[in-house]
Structures are given as structure tokens and as C-alpha cells.
Amino acid sequence: MHDTDEYARTKHPPIRIITLGEFALQRLVPALSQDSDESPRYEGVARSEWSNRGPAMALLKVLLCRANRRASRDELIEAIWPDHGEINATHALESAVSVLRRHILRAGEMGSLLLTLRSGGETIFKLAGQQRLWVDADALLSLASQALRAECQGQNPLPLLEEAYALARGEFLEDDLYAAWAQPRRHTINGARHRVLFKLVDSYLNDEQVGPAEELLFAALEEDPADEDALCRLMILLVEQERRQEALNLYQYTEDVLQEEQAEPAVYTRELARRIRQGLVLRELGEYYTAMGAQTLSRLGLDGVSRDHGDCFSAKRARLTVTAAPCRGQTPSPYRYRLPRRRSLRQTAPTVG
Template sequence: MGPPSSKLAAEVVEGLPYGIVIVDAEGTVRGSNGAADAWLPQLAQDPLSCADLFSCRDPGGPCESGCLAQRAAATGKPLPEIRIDTAQTGDVSALWVTAAPLREEGRAVLHLRLGDANDRRRRSSPHWISGPQLRIGAFGRTRVDSAEGPMSGKWIQQRPGEVLKYLVCERNRVVHAEEIAESLWPGAGRQGPGRVRHFIHGLREQLEPGRVKRAPSHFIVNVRGAYALDRRNVTIDADEFEAAVEKGLAHDERGENDQALASLDEALALLAGEFLADEPYAEWAYAERERLNGLAGKALRTVIRTRLDQADLPKAAERLEQLAELEPFDSDVQRRLLAVFVAQGRRTKAARRFAGFRMRMLREFGEEPEFSLSDL
């Protein structure tokens, strides 16, 4: 049986209960069927671009990363279905759209079916527009987000999550299975590497539930029996914090106070808690936690110095309180904080803060503080 005639093909397309829109290489709409015309009245305009039809480039929209038709033409294969909310006030609140390439170079066909703007689903396959991306929040309790939203669950506190946190801690190198096993489960012996492989598999299942069996992971790479996070697809707030601190300190060295404060405030805003706070007793996290705490201390001291130079006591006090929490037994930090409180006339708060500091020193070291309130 040969291909249908052009007339028959046109009748079939026109009679489909689904919308069909043809787009050329420049993104201009070249044709549509009756269903599409009924759902999208703006198709009556000529000329009309695909971007105008679906607001492809609008910030925050499902297609802000690129035009559906052009992406389909470039990849040479159909894209997963995506829901696009329409601007219509009638019965059509949303459409499910699939883009596929046509034989003619650069052209694509858009297949439309009715949707519901209240549908919580956004697309049928995760990460397909911008590529697989994972964001890990390591300050405070560990948080994992994909392009679809938070990837929460008990697994983060179980073995697969523990392996992920270890890889976050060792994010700048490739770690052998034996080292992972010895760090997480000392004394595991010969069974250690096998346990690591088992939990790496479980971790990949959590991060990429739709991954084809035996297909390489976009997030956890295997290099000859060693593992690492794929930094091309995984971003971590600790890295952003470190970069912003380094940028701020560089501005400070050049005397660029406004830029330094902006960068350092940006960095400090990322501190939702201590690094991997949900692993407080993990020895393998201690060194990295202390290193990042040291960076936070540098950032805070720089901001405090600048704010005091500017006689901005409220903002200096805010950062001094943050530094005092970070370094609770540092007498110099506590003394400077109390001095600012006194200078602000906040004597009651100064007295309460000193009493708390004195009790901590006596409990932990059996010593009185090196200064008294009268010294201030």
C-alpha cells in the first residue's frame, strides 16, 4: 500500500480531534488544522511566530530556555509532551504540546491536545528542556531539587542519602568505593565496596527514576570503580557560597566597599545552617565543615569591620550576632558584640548575652570570661 494522496492526507489532518501546527526554520507558523484554529484564535493572524503563539521566551514560562519547534528540529527527534497554559478566557485554559521534526530541514510539527491549567503536571519527562540539572543545598538539613521541584523523602536520611552527602563533601575529587565504605562504615571489610555499589544504584534510582537500565547517570559518574558527582549537572550551595566569599574578599582588598558588601551579603544569605547539619557526628564531614566555617568567619569579620567603619551599628550588630553563634567561645567576638549593644543603649540585651556566655565558659572550661560587663 502506497502513501495516501495529498487530498486524503489533508482530509485526515483536518479531521483529527487534535490540533496540528506547522512551523518553519525561522519559527513562523506555516499552517494549522481546524482543531488548532478553534483552540488558538490568534492563528488567524498572518504572519505569526511560534514564540508569539506560546510565549516561548517569557521569563518563568515552560519554554523560556528555547523554542519548542526549533529544539525539535535541532535534535531530530520528538520532544516529550509539555503543558502550556494559554491566555484564552474560554474553555481552553491549557494545551499539551508535543514538537517533532519534519523531513524538510528546520521545519517542525506541533501536536496539541486539550489540557487543564490546574493540572499539577508540567511535562511528561523531567529535565528535557535545559538538560538534567540537580541542585543540592548542603547548608542546614540536606535538600535536593531537580527541575521538577524538591526531591524529598526518607531516602535522604538513609544509606543512599548518606552516600550522596559523602560525595557532596568530597565533591572536588573522584573517590574509590573502598574509601567511601571505610569512611561511612568502618570495618566493613571486603563487603564494603559491594555495599557502596548497591547504595549508589539506589541513589541513582532516587535521583533519576526514569533512567533507562544501564544507561549512564547524569549526576553520579563511575570512573573505574570510583565515584563522583558530575559537576556539569550538579550545583551545590556550598560552591556558590565559596565563590561569593572569594569575590567579596577580592573587592575588599581593592577597597571596593560597596561591591565587597554586596558579594559577602550574598554569600552569607546562603548559610541556612552548618554544612551537612543533619550529619553532626560524621567524622568525614568535619574537615569540610570547619573549612567552610572558617570562610564564613572571614566573610563576617570583613562585613563587621566595614559596617563599624561606616558607623552602621544595627547591621554590625546583626553580623556580630551571627559570628558569635559561629564562634561561641571566642571572647573577643563576644566582647565586641556586647560593646555594640552598649553603644546602642541595649544594656539589658548586653547583660543577658554576657550571662549566657559566662555560663557556657564555666560549663565547658570551668573558667570565668576574660572580661566583665564593667569593662565595657
């Protein structure tokens, strides 16, 4: 809407924002030749240019967390200055808008990246879209959706999943973990990160690439030792490779971490660890983790190593699949194991001021 000829010629966003992991701003380096086919080059904006501009950065982050990157004046004031009785919040917002537009998001002659709109007597502030203001979290969500569609259409989603996983380098807005205004967006991003991770693990296992799948799960646990979804999948994968003690060591570490938070592993995770200690042999079956005796499998006519991954994403297919059969001499017991949900944040901290 505010595109210029210069922007049309560059065809690359003048600014990129990194929100996953350490927050960063990057500006496009002008190409030496307008006809150059070289990949765009970006330079990081020095942290000193924006780290001391608290209200403007809060405004930017709040807008990044809103649907369509837009919010009304009143919504922004309530999010950034919830206790604004002692200050002129309207003036503070106008100052933050000016700093954000003229300094942090300056884009030369390519037009403003922060728009001011009027609708029904209400003032609305809106950031430019992905083509002009690229954000890694939005790129991740887009790639995850493309992978979903690709699989549903019978195409290989692996390249899209790998590209999305490369973007998921850390927690969304890690400097604002407990800001109330960031939580809805954080849950959406975390859901996409987990979906990409586990679909990528499944894709590698389908191709019998156990090593890469294992590396992904270890990396997930290193980032968040309390991630019981990753823990359970990795424990089963290790047991299948006769690395039972290693699986139990991982469980013990996660249990210790949760105890420090005055919590404990979910009942499903504890039950899986108990069965591993009892010497059950875990084998993959269909799309569900199940524990039953070998005789039961035989009566049902089930193949302990069969795979059926033809479906696209769905809640029905979201559970990894393993059959746990007792070792020789043990009595089979009926038990169905389903992976636990990822724990949500247990506390909410004050909003950014």
C-alpha cells in the same frame, strides 16, 4: 562531559542540594517554553524519597565533602563502612551507587550526575560539577572568594558578602555533626561563614550602619551562644552605644552555656568583660582592640576615631579594633586585647554506618 542538548538548553542545574541548615534536595521544574526568560523554579524532593536510603545518602554526603567531589572505592568503603569485616562492603557500595544514581540523583535525559572513572586500575566515583549539581556550600565558598578578590581589586565586596551570608543559613550537614569524614570540609565551611559574617559586619560599620551589624552578631550568638568571636565584637559594639549592662548580660549567658559544657570563656573574653565592669570607655582605633590610657594615646599621636580599611583580607586585618580608655579618675593600664579564635569541636563521634 555528559551534557546533552536538553541540558544545554536549560542552562540550569537539574538538581540542587542544600547542606547548610536542614538538608534538602531540589529538582528543576521544566519550563513551559524553551525560550522562556523566567527564573528557574525548583521543587523540594519529599524527604520520604531519600531519608530511608541510608547508604546511598552517606555516599552522597561523603562525596560532597571530598576535594573535587571524588573518592576511590577503598576510600568510600573506609569512610562509610569502617568495620566492614562482617558485610560484603564492595557489594554494599555498588548497591548504594545504583540507588544514588537511579533514584536520588536521577536527572532524566540530562546525563548521569554520578560518574564512575577508572584510573591506574582504581575505581573512582565522582559527582557532577556545580553547573549540573548545585550545592549551597560550594556556592558560599565561591562567593567568599569572589568577595576577597573584589576587595583586593578596590571594588565593593558588599553585594557578594550579602549574597554569601544569605546562603549561610545553618550548620553544614547538621545531621552528621560528629562524622569524621565531614570534619575537614566542616572546618572549611565554618571558616568561610565566619569570614563572611565578620567582613559583612565591618562593611556595615564602615558605612555607619550600626543596626544591621548588630543584628548579624545577635543572630550569630543565637545560633551558637558559645561563639566568643561574635560575643566579643557584639559586647564592644553595645558598650560603644552605652549599653554596658546588656553586654555583660550576654557575657554571663555565654559563660553559663560554656559551664554546662564543662568549659569556660577564653582569657581574652574574660578580661574584656572585667574591663567593661570597671567602667572603661571603648572607642574604635585603627584595626586593633587596644586598652590604654588617654595620655598614652596622646603621646603616640593616635586618633581614637580614625579608620583605615583600605587593605584587602589578611591575617593582619582580621582583628576588629577598639581602644579602651579609663573613665575619669581611673588609672590607665597597658593592655592589648585580641579576639579569641573560635573553639573547635571538642569531641569526635563515630562515623556514619
